[in-house]
Structures are given as C-alpha cells and as structure tokens.
Amino acid sequence: MSEEFYRIRRLPPYVIAEVNAMRAAARARGEDIIDLGMGNPDLPPPPHVIEKLCEVARKPDAHGYSASKGLAGLRKAQSGYYQRRFGVDLDPETEVVVTLGSKEGLANLAQAITAPGDVVLAPNPSYPIHTFGFIIAGATIRSVPTTPDERFFDSLERAVKFTVPKPSVLVIGYPSNPTAETVDLAFYERVVAFAKEHGLWVLSDLAYSEIYFDDEPTPSILQVPGAKDVAVEFTSMSKTYSMAGWRMGFAVGNKTLIAALTRVKSYLDYGAFTPIQAAAVAAINGPQDIVEHNRQLYKRRRDVLVESFGRAGWEIPKPRASMFCWAPLPPALAHLGSLEFSKQLLTHAKVAVAPGVGYGEEGEGFVRIAMVENEHRIRQAARNVKRYLQSMGVNTTGQAVGS
Incomplete structure (x- = not known):
C-alpha cells in the first residue's frame, strides 16, 4: 500500500x-x-451582525442543512452590493454563488475546471491558493509577475506563444496579497481583451476591495464591458467586516464558471451555517459605518x-x-x-x-x-x-x- x-x-x-x-x-x-x-x-464584526447571528441561531429550525449555493437572500444582497459599489448588474440565480471564504471558492473552482496537465497562469509572488489550488487539481503553473506593468503583459504574450498545452486560466488578485499592489480599470480592460483574444478564463481575487487608502476606490474587473464573458471574481467578508473566522465569501460573474463551481460545491458541502448566512445579509444590507x-x-x-x-x-x-x-x-x-x-x-x-x-x-x-x-x-x-x-x-x- x-x-x-x-x-x-x-x-x-x-x-x-x-x-x-x-x-x-x-x-x-x-x-x-x-x-x-x-x-x-x-x-x-459590527454589533448588529452578531445580534442577527444570535437571533437566527435561537430559532429551532435554523440548525439543519443549509443551501450549498447560498441562501437566496444572501445572493441577492451580494448582487445589490455589486450594483451599489461597482455599477455591475448580477443575476443572483446564475451569476452569484456563496463560498466558504474566497479561499475555498478558488480551490473548488480549480477542481471544477482543471484537468491534469492543464497550464494555469498565476502571479508570483501571490497568495498560496492562487497556485496550489490548481496544483492540487493537477495543473501545471506558469508564473507571471505580480507587478501590473508592461512586464506582466509581456509575460502573458510569451506564455501563450511558447507554452504547450496552451494556458487555459489566468489568476490575478488586486489589491495584491502579499505585495499590496493596486490596479486601475485600464489594467482590467487590457486583461479582458487579452483573455478574449487567447481563450483564457480569468479568476480575479478581490478580497481586499474595501481596504484602500487613496481617494480612488478599488475597481472590479466586472466593470469592464464584456468581462462576464470570461471572468469571475471572488470577494470575502473576512476583511471588510472583520468576519475572517465566519468563512463567508462569494464568486460572481461568468455563468458557465459559476455553474461549474456550484455543481462541484453541491457534492462537497451543504453551505455555511444558516445563522451565519443570515448575519452576512445583515452586514451587506445594513449600516456600512x-x-x-x-x-x-x-x-x-x-x-x-x-x-x-x-x-x-x-x-x-x-x-x-x-x-x-x-x-x-x-x-x-x-x-x-x-x-x-x-x-x-x-x-x-x-x-x-x-x-x-x-x-x-x-x-x-x-x-x-x-x-x-x-x-x-x-x-x-x-x-x-x-x-x-x-x-x-x-x-x-x-x-x-x-x-
């Protein structure tokens, strides 16, 4: 053995x-x-979020299995957040899925869309799940720079020209963990155009969307017209609402990728504890102080x-x-x-x-x-x-x- x-x-x-x-x-x-x-x-977390958790947890019927793809109200709340924050319309039924944190979402999507031997483009340095989620799924990683400058796009050009088999996925994450680098919407526009030209799926990690220190808010790749044709984006409540241990995150965007992630998740989990999901709704829809x-x-x-x-x-x-x-x-x-x-x-x-x-x-x-x-x-x-x-x-x- x-x-x-x-x-x-x-x-x-x-x-x-x-x-x-x-x-x-x-x-x-x-x-x-x-x-x-x-x-x-x-x-x-905010007091009203903890109160909602306790309120729902006291209900006798709140302790059974929950919904793997997330409660309908929570998916609707996340759709509302994207509309308010980024001006992006999302269908809560087909373009939003709740994940057990963005880390779980990335890893499960890797399992859903990766075959052994596939080539994935991932930043180096980067948060480990950006590479190892795909390595665990059997992929080969080709590194691209984290720095969002011409070196980044030059490396993409070389990768699609010289890599066999052709890369199928590009992973990006800004604000970057660990480097804290940021990008503007023009960067995302180039990424989306490149992905469409070369047939790449784009996975964007936006876990730090609300922790920015300049006057210009962090953009979303989904603000680019047509981005949903090729991209999904992962967000997390861990840092925005100080809910790291609650394991609440989302994947939103391309319907094909969301459907694949939703199907894999249906075999792996029953979703987060219902009171946690209800409290997450209170966080997103409630006071944003x-x-x-x-x-x-x-x-x-x-x-x-x-x-x-x-x-x-x-x-x-x-x-x-x-x-x-x-x-x-x-x-x-x-x-x-x-x-x-x-x-x-x-x-x-x-x-x-x-x-x-x-x-x-x-x-x-x-x-x-x-x-x-x-x-x-x-x-x-x-x-x-x-x-x-x-x-x-x-x-x-x-x-x-x-x-």
Whole structure:
C-alpha cells in the first residue's frame, strides 16, 4: 500500500508554517510575541451582525442543512452590493454563488475546471491558493509577475506563444496579497481583451476591495464591458467586516464558471451555517459605518508602521491598499534570506512576520507585515526591531555600521 499520494507529493513544505510553529512555541513558553505575520483581523464584526447571528441561531429550525449555493437572500444582497459599489448588474440565480471564504471558492473552482496537465497562469509572488489550488487539481503553473506593468503583459504574450498545452486560466488578485499592489480599470480592460483574444478564463481575487487608502476606490474587473464573458471574481467578508473566522465569501460573474463551481460545491458541502448566512445579509444590507471605520483604522496603522519602522532603521514602502506591507529586507541583512530573517526577528525581537519566499520564489528578499495589531503594539514592535538591528550592527539607514 503506497503512502506516496499523488497530490501530496506535489505540495512542497509550507515554509510559513515554520515561523508559525516557532511563534506558537514561543507563546507557549509565555513570551510576548507581537504577531504581524498572519492576516487575521483583530477587530470584531459590527454589533448588529452578531445580534442577527444570535437571533437566527435561537430559532429551532435554523440548525439543519443549509443551501450549498447560498441562501437566496444572501445572493441577492451580494448582487445589490455589486450594483451599489461597482455599477455591475448580477443575476443572483446564475451569476452569484456563496463560498466558504474566497479561499475555498478558488480551490473548488480549480477542481471544477482543471484537468491534469492543464497550464494555469498565476502571479508570483501571490497568495498560496492562487497556485496550489490548481496544483492540487493537477495543473501545471506558469508564473507571471505580480507587478501590473508592461512586464506582466509581456509575460502573458510569451506564455501563450511558447507554452504547450496552451494556458487555459489566468489568476490575478488586486489589491495584491502579499505585495499590496493596486490596479486601475485600464489594467482590467487590457486583461479582458487579452483573455478574449487567447481563450483564457480569468479568476480575479478581490478580497481586499474595501481596504484602500487613496481617494480612488478599488475597481472590479466586472466593470469592464464584456468581462462576464470570461471572468469571475471572488470577494470575502473576512476583511471588510472583520468576519475572517465566519468563512463567508462569494464568486460572481461568468455563468458557465459559476455553474461549474456550484455543481462541484453541491457534492462537497451543504453551505455555511444558516445563522451565519443570515448575519452576512445583515452586514451587506445594513449600516456600512464599519467599512469606512476599518479603512481609516488600517490607514492609521499603516502610517504608524511605516514611520516607526523607518526610524528604527527599516525603510518600508507605503502600501496603497490591503492590510499588508510588503517590506524588502534591510540591506545589511538581505543575505539572510526571508525565512532566516523572519526566524531571527521572532527569536530576538519577538516580532512575527511572514517570509516572502512563502508566497513564491519571487517573494525572496521580502517579508509580509500584517497590520493586525494596534498602534501601541506596532510602535512596541518597532522598538524591538531597532534593538535587534543594532545588535546585528545595522544603523538607522538599514546599512551595516561603517558602510
């Protein structure tokens, strides 16, 4: 009996788990670890959402199986959100499906539309499910840059010209996790045109749609005329409403892809707990104060982090969106690599960050810093980082002392 399972063999060690295990062990020893590693919101959902959850959970008939594709009222609410926010019309019956978070949705759609040997274009670095969802399904990944510039489109041209078999799917995600890069509608227009020309399905991950710090709101690919011919988009309530543990997300767009995802899901799950879905309706249709409140809170945290870490000797680019900073290693310590640097930062500064190499080989030389601690704790992390850098002979410009 073989223990060499095909899909498990295709999964490399999850390097981020190494830092997570070190963090857990340190906390078990009673150490005060400032966790800026996992993108796990520290904020609660709005009170009226929790109240709706409790209200529905008290009903005797609310505890049976729910609807795999999502309650009709929830799909209608998501359709209404897209109309209000993006001016996009969606049919709640054929163009919206509720998922157990965007991660589950992406993975299940990969299972639905991928055959072994298919080639999928996915960004590098990127959130791991963007690649490994398809790898688990048997696909081969061809990487494209995350940076939304001419290099991105040049890589697409080379991929469709030289890859055999021809790529069938393009995965994109902006604001990007982990790099926090953003795009405008013109970028999506080029992507849709390219996909139509070359017969590609486009999967857009818009999980951070409401965490933007400029005056210009984050666009949706579905705002492009004709985008629904080739694209689906995944959104999540995890960050917008601080409901990460509730596992509520959506896939919307192309009817063929939505039908495929809906059919696969019907074999795999009975949908989220009904009270959670009812509470999600209350979140989407109810007061939206929490959205702006969270956006401004993350912006303040971003500013404190960039300023305090900069004074500590670690210059960090200011992200325009998302809840992450994508930080190059201090120049004097770049030789350590992102994994070893993250381990040392945890051990000596008591600060947890995510090694960039965990998001793909192009993430080497960076770490992802999540803005999931309050401003006081972020400043405390900066002080700890400063002491660590000084102990390593690094000055306040990130260079080795004397250089």
